[in-house]
Amino acid sequence: MAQNGSKVTRRQFLTYTLTGVGGFMAATLISPMVNFAIDPVLKKSGAGDKVKVISLDEITTEPQRVDYKKQTQDAWYEFEETLSAWVFKDESGEIIALSPICTHLGCQVGYGGDPTRPTEFFCPCHFGRYEKDGTNIPGTPPTAPLARYEKEEKDGFLYLGSPVAQL
C-alpha cells in the first residue's frame, strides 16, 4: 500500500490505530474473565494437616485397612472426606501406611484381594499386583509402587497426611 517504507497511508494508519485501540479494549474486558476462569490452575493446593488415624499398639506386621475421616474444604463446601490406608510394620519395625489407590488407573486395591496370593495387594480392575511393601510386580498393569502417606507418630497414635507418590 505505501509507496515506500517510510510512508504510511491514511488507511493503514487508521487500520493500525483502530485495531490497536480495539484490541486493547477487548483485552481489558476479557483478561479478568480469563484469569477468573483459569484460577484453579493458578491456585497452589495447600498441604493438608495430618489426621489422627489409629493407636500405635494396634499396628501389626499384617497390613490392615484403616478408614478415617478428614475435614476437607472443596471451594465453598466443607465436608468430612472418608479416606483409607493400609497400615503395618515392616521387618525393621518401621510403620508403613500405603494408599489404596492403584497406580494404574486409580481403582482401590486390597491386601490379599486375590485369595491365591494372600501376601500381595491386588487390584480387581485389571489384575494389578503389588508386593506387601507396595512395590508393583513387573508384568502387571501398574507402573509405579503404591503411594505412601506422610506420617507422624505422636502420643501413641499414628497421624497421616497426604499420599506421596513413590517413583
Place this chain on the structure above:
Amino acid sequence: MLQKIYDWVDERVDITPLWRDIADHEVPEHVNPAHHFSAFVYCFGGLTFFTIVIQILSGMFLTMYYVPDIINAHASVYYLQNEIAHGQIVRGMHHWGASVAIVMLFLHTLRVFFTGSYKKPRELNWVVGVLLFFVVLALGLTGYLLPWDMKALFATKVTLQIAESVPVIGGIAKTLLAGGEIVGARTLTNFFAIHVFFLPAALFGLLGAHFLMIRKQGVSGPL
C-alpha cells in the same frame, strides 16, 4: 499469514460479500458525532448492545462458579467474589453492567422517541424494541434473586406480590414464578433457568430482528 488464511477460505466459500454486507455501509452525516457533536445521542443503541455483550460474557464466566441452590448459592457467590482471582471485577462487571444496560437502553428509547424514529416505516422495529426492553427488565429482575442474600429475597417477595395483584391470573402467575407457595428452592432454580436460558434466547432472537430491520430500513433521516 492471516491474509493467506483469509484468501484460502474466501476463494472457496466467498465470505467477502457476507461481511461487506454487514460492515460496509455509509454512516449518514447527521448521525456522525465528528460532524455534529450532538449526534452522540445516536450512540446509545450501540452502547446498549456493548453493555449487553459484557453482560453475556461476564455471566458466562460467573456460571462457572455459581450454583442455584438455597444452601450453597450465597456461599458460592461469596467464594467467587473473594477467593477467585479477579472475582470482584467479573462479578462487578455483571452487577454494575446490569444497571448500565438499563440506563443505556432507556436513553436509546428516549432518543428514538424524540427524533421520531419510530414512525412509518419503522413501527415494527419500535415494537421489537419495546419487547427487548421488557426482556432486559426481566433479566434484571430474575438476576436480582440469584445472589440469595436478604435484599434478593425480600425484593423477590415484593415482585411476586406485584405479580399476584394482576386480576384473575395473579394467583397462578405467582405460584408459577415462585414454583410453589414460598420463595425458596424452586424459586431460585426457576429464576436461574429463566435468567440464563429462556430470556437470553428471547434476547438473541429479538436483537437479530432489531438489527436486521435497522439495516434493511436504514437510520431515520435528520430532523
